Amino acid sequence: MGELAEKVRGGDIRALARAATMVENRKPGAEELLKELFPRTGRALILGVTGxxxxxxxxxxxxxxxxxxxxxxTVAVIAVDPSSPYTGGAILGDRIRMQQHHSDAGVFIRSMATRGALGGLARATTDLALLFDAAGRDVVLIETVGVGQDEVEIARLADVTLVVLVPGMGDDVQAIKAGIMEIGDxxxxxxxxxxxxxxxxxxxxxxxSLSHRPDGWTPPIxxxxxxxxxxxxxxxxxARQYQETGLARERSAERWSLRLREMLRERLIERLPVADFAAAAAEVAERRRDPYGVVEEFLEKMTHERV
Ligand SMILES: Nc1nc2c(ncn2[C@@H]2O[C@H](COP(=O)(O)OP(=O)(O)OP(=O)(O)O)[C@@H](O)[C@H]2O)c(=O)[nH]1
Ligand SMILES: [Mg+2]
Structure with a gap:
């Protein structure tokens, strides 16, 4: 095991900060590090907080x-996009809150801007959560704002998802997209x-009372x-009650199947030269080529290149 991996495992805060930056920005060596640490994961309770x-x-x-x-x-917090344009003071508020925990080595906080994360937010969040898990954090909290594809993806990686609602949102539940009702445990x-x-x-x-979950769980309020x-x-x-039902564990294989599919897709797409991709898209739009043939050609190219 490499030196950095050893230090992360040992709970070294500076090493953890360095590793988190590496992982978040997919710097060289990040994947190797995660590979080394993966066998140490699976112990932390991962809580998603969205709303x-x-x-x-x-x-x-x-x-x-x-x-x-x-x-x-011990806790690690991943705040995804804390700079929401809706609440201007949020960044400042978050900073003040962070400072309060600053002297406590038992709390590690990482903020991540939506635009910053290379290779997708869900990817970066998953990898950070794995890193904190390997570092021995008991609980990893993931805060995400709003409801969108990212939130749904991120919620999938948490063991338990807590959806935060507030009274007086107009039509309330009717106004809340079904998506958020489905992800809340x-x-x-x-x-x-x-x-x-x-x-x-x-x-x-x-x-x-009208829509039952397939797993039989009725989310507490x-x-x-x-x-x-x-x-x-x-x-x-x-949240603990849900965790104790074991339903989250059952969901784990399903989550990894989605994650593996994404990783594979990401890798394949990365191999395509961006220029080729854009040119092909333009050709298809102009009906000079059909999309099926384009995909076949790309696949052909990729499988003949180094794996
Ligand atoms: N009245 C009342 N205000 C609250 C409560 N909880 C939080 N607030 C206030 O609501 C505001 C927003 O709180 P945040 O915790 O920043 O909300 P957030 O959901 O993290 O916001 P974003 O990350 O920007 O989406 C702050 O001014 C809080 O002080 C509460 O229970 N009651
Ligand atoms: Mg916030």
Whole structure:
């Protein structure tokens, strides 16, 4: 095992920071490092926290971190795109929160901008989570904003996904895309100090009385006031209950099958010269070539080149 891998395994914070940068930016050696560390993974509890911009996800994660630290657990936080354009003060707020944990080696925080991550956000997040897992962190928290393909992909890699909703979002559940209802293993109604929390709770319950999950799990609903630290322990308990059912483990092979497919796709596409790809796309658009023949030709080229 290489020196960096050894240090990461041993919990060396500076080595971990260096490794995280390598992995995030896919620097040379990153894949080798992850290969070495992979057998050490599979121990951390990976919690995904997702929800609308400004719902209080960072505040919630911060409180969750405190609760976990009080229980003696080590934590790594991956904040994906904390610079949401909707809540201007979020970056500053996040920075202040980070500083509060700054002197605590038991909390490792990494922010990742959407645009920064080479090879896709889901890829970078998965690899970072594996790294923190290998470094012996007990819990890895992943905060993602909004609902989109990335969120859904990232939610798939978490053992438990907590969806943070807030009261008074207009039509509430009807307005929430079905996507987010499907990925939530636990629903957190944050800002329960504001009117409408009970109504939202009824609506979420009504939703799940109509649409049952294939795995038979009915997501618990927990009301929180993250800014006051209320309901955090209950939310953590709900996440643990889901984890204890073993349903997350069952999902693991399915997640890896998706992940492997993505890795393969990424690798194949990387091999195509960008210029060839753009030229072929233009030719297809102009009906000078058909897309089926183009794909065949690309595949032919790739399989004859070095593997
Ligand atoms: N009233 C009330 N305000 C809260 C609560 N939780 C968080 N807030 C406030 O809501 C604002 C947004 O909180 P953040 O934690 O930054 O929200 P976020 O979801 O991480 O935001 P983005 O990362 O920008 O999407 C802040 O001003 C918080 O202080 C709560 O339970 N009640
Ligand atoms: Mg945030």
């Amino acid at each position: 609308a911009p400004g719902a209080g996800k960072s505040t919630f994660c911060d409180q969750l971190t405190r609760t976990l630290r009080d229980a003696g657990k 636990v629903f957190v109604i944050n800002k329960s100090d504001q009117p409408g929390a009970d109504k939202l709770e009824r609506e979420i319950k009504a939703y799940f 927990v009301k929180t006031v993250a800014s006051e630290g209320q309901g955090i322990a209950e939310a953590l308990e709900a």
